[in-house]
Amino acid sequence: MDFTVLWSRDGVLAIGIVPPPSRMAARAQLRQAVREAAAQWLKLDSEAISVESAPGTPPRLLLPGGVAGLSFSHDEGISLAAVHLHGPVGIDVMRVQDIADWFHLARDYLGPQVAQELAACPDTQRPLRLAQAWTAREAALKCAGKQLAEWDGVTLNCKVQQIALQVEFVAMLATPKTKTRVEP
Structure with a gap:
């Protein structure tokens, strides 16, 4: 299985595939790639690792003797996964593109402050900045175990970092600011 390691530090592994x-x-190929990447990373047999997921709950990576946080994201032409050995994790990817209704989208889902910041930036920078803001919010929501919903003003207790990708995509990785454990 071909995958690319995008991030590997502090108990967090992020990989990407061309799906x-x-x-x-x-979805099936990404789950298999996660198992293989985690097996190489942790020096385990991939058969001893499995992905558990149920609608409405964050997926988990089942390891011998423990459970790791797991997150997936897909956009046309790219799929990403992140594993966090010490707690929940969120990852999101988005193609950088001009979105006609960007202001309403930003105001409704990213909040008035982000919408104002996007309105103030040059038109040529707006698609990239919108993709950065959107993926940061989505990754943080996934890390917090929440579904995408309209802006509620709640600040999520996550550390968000950008993952380097090809220029046409933006990806963000979120982990908790405080140490947590994934429930077995």
């Missing part, structure tokens, strides 16, 4: 066109096949 097949089918969403279902991409």
